[in-house]
Amino acid sequence: MSTDAVRGGAARAVESVAPVLAASGRPVSGPADGIPPGYGRRWTAVVAGFPALVMLICGLIGIGDRQLWRDEHATWWAATQVSTTDFVRLLSHIDIVFAPYYSYMRLWTAVFGDSAPALRLPSLLWMSVAAALLGLLGRRLYDAPTGLLAGLIFAILPTVSRYAAEARPYAQTLAVTIGATLLLLRALDRPRPRRWVWYALAVVAVGLSHLVALAVLVAHALLVLGEVRGQDRRIVVRRFRPWLLAVVVGLAPVVPVVFQARQQSHQIVWILPPEPLDLLRLPGELFGSRSVAIVLFFVALVGLAVSRWPSLALSAWILVAPALTYLTFDQFQLFYHRYLLFTVPAWVLLAAAGTLWMARLGQAAPVPDGRPVLRPALSVAAGALALALVAGYGLAGHRFVRSDLLEDEHAxxxxxxxxxxxxxxxxxxxxxxxxxxxxxxxxxxxxxxxxxxxxxxxxxxxxxxxxxxxxxxxxxxxxxxxxxxxxxxxxxxxxxxxxxxxxxxxxxxxxxxxxxxxxxxxxxxxxxxxx
CATH class of the missing domain: 3.40.50 (Rossmann fold)
Structure with missing residues (x-):
């Protein structure tokens, strides 16, 4: 990825971000004050579409330059080299957790072939969907500028760029995890049986995409609790009951996979036991750059103060899975950075919220109803600075993930x-x-x-x-x-x-x-x- 390409992309990003960030000159609403966040349907196409477009462009750069590595060879083999009978036999011995991914990859390769770009394109499409959904989730939890900025930061992360151009299911996991969270919030906004059915199906998709990603359900529980805090007990029960039912129904198809995966645990014996320092190294591995991780970590800390319940839920999204997989490593051997990639959206949402919150410092007095008005110039400047820092510090990471040196793989x-x-x-x-x-x-x-x-x-x-x-x-x-x-x-x-x-x-x-x-x-x- 050339420096000129990154600079040009950053310039176009700033130009396109400006109109939406400028919209933040109106009072900021959020979950804390009970007003549904966002700025109306007119911004939906930008908040969702622009991050998806940036992700698509970034992912297409050099998508076929890097050779397939050994895990991608497994995808190719399962998708093209075995009959249906042999495929079922294969899954009975190994990789049952990837059965849905391999299944649709068999259909995909039958139509589009098995070149490196063809094998990787589904991941790029999933990651573009993830960027779009993250923008919408940020709008729902905070406001439209936060959603847009979160989607753009996500799209230019080196590690996101890598897994958007890799024939493995991690991009799919990101998309369905974000989508499940958004579907939960939609069901909470307007509780309808149909919406809870969609959420239950999303829970199934999360579990069948990657078992570790089910840890996001802890964050979902906190989001439900945030919606009913201070309410009458009957209201709390009325909200929690359909959520619990949807979770139970959604987990039912996943349980047999969990049992079978436990029988196949021998396939991940190569993962080394973690050390305490591995927890500190994890953010750098998740973002593909230690410098990017440091920048996002500190602004994410600021984001924790933006609003109570979204921040608490996002913190659970970030922390629960690493903590559980670290503490239970002797039993399950699941503490590994790729398996925890689904926590990146929560990091990015907190960082985007913290970035725009800092832009409010030193501004004029609040409007009469007590809600601060974010000046358009400060909003644009803060968003542009965050994007520039992530793009600049992440440039070396983008180059590395497009090289054959990735994973120190053989030539x-x-x-x-x-x-x-x-x-x-x-x-x-x-x-x-x-x-x-x-x-x-x-x-x-x-x-x-x-x-x-x-x-x-x-x-x-x-x-x-x-x-x-x-x-x-x-x-x-x-x-x-x-x-x-x-x-x-x-x-x-x-x-x-x-x-x-x-x-x-x-x-x-x-x-x-x-x-x-x-x-x-x-x-x-x-x-x-x-x-």
Missing amino acids: FRAAAGFVRTHAREGDGIAYSNYRYLRRAFAYELRHDPRPIDVFLDVPPAENGWYHAEECGRPARCLGDVRRIWWVSTRLGPDPLDREPGRIGDLLRDRFVVAQVVEFHKIWVLELVARE
Whole structure:
């Protein structure tokens, strides 16, 4: 992402933000005074549409430049490489929590293909929806300027930019979590059975999108409580009863998934136990930049003072999931920054509220009804400054998330491209030391005649897993192949000499090394049969 692109985008953002922020010259209303927030339907298209447009533009920049990494390869495999029967078998062993995502990705790839941009486009659409819904949620909780600013800050965060261009379900989780919160508030505004049904369906969507995101229900409980505080007991019961019923109904379809996911907990054993400092590092990981996290953290602290109940609910949205996953890590192993990405909207809402609240300092006396009037110039200046700081400090993060260095991943694309260029018909290929190599090369070589996978015994699709079983009798499987492209992650001066077991002995006995090419964390060796 170039500096000129960021500067141009920031300039356009300021120009478009100005009219809506200027509208804040009228008295500010909010939940604290009982007046429904927002400035009318005429701003809905801007408050929702402009953040979505900015998100769409940011996400499209370099959407196909970065190679797919190992988790995205899993999405591709589940979406394209297995039959329906094999797909069901796969989910019975692993990734049941991603079943809805993989299911519609199977339909998507059947229509739009499996290129990197095609695989990532659904995430970008989800993230654009999330930005739009966040603008509307900010308007409902605070006012239209706050909603617009929150949506724009969200759209230019490096980590949001990353997951908007990644073939994984985290953007979907963000969208349905924000949407469920907005549907709850709509049901509270005008309680109708139909609206509670929609909210119940949203709870189902949150749970099936990512189980950890269900922690947002604590924030929802506080929002309901905020709506009925000080009311008669009968009113409190009348409001809480449909909410509890909707939550119970919404959780019912999720319970079997929770049970099955518990049986598959072995798939996340790679997550290391957290340390106390990991809690302090979490905001930087959530925003994709430590500098951006520091800026948003301090203005979010100011946002806590804007109004009692929204701030309390947003604080629960932010804190409950990290605290629970940290304290229960030994049982569930779920404390990981990607799993907590759904807390970012609450951070951003508090930061936007705090930014515009600070703009009120030093202004003229309040209007007769006691509500302060926010000067348009101060509003625009505060919003523009916040956007400029996030864009400037986040620029390095945007560049990084568009590079192949993300996740310190192996150079799959470059290594596979080398094999594609030099392999001939009848050549073999073999993989060593890293179980994701076979799947990554299968993706990168999917449109080309592939070398023979000489040591493959049981393909992943038949194995009910993402990984294959290799031949127990390598000499028999090798056959009369005369040249092998040997792909290894055993970095060092002579990877073949350090290959253990019967496969290593067989290759050293029958082949000589014709050339060695090194890529990032991958060696590709051309092995030619001895004469």
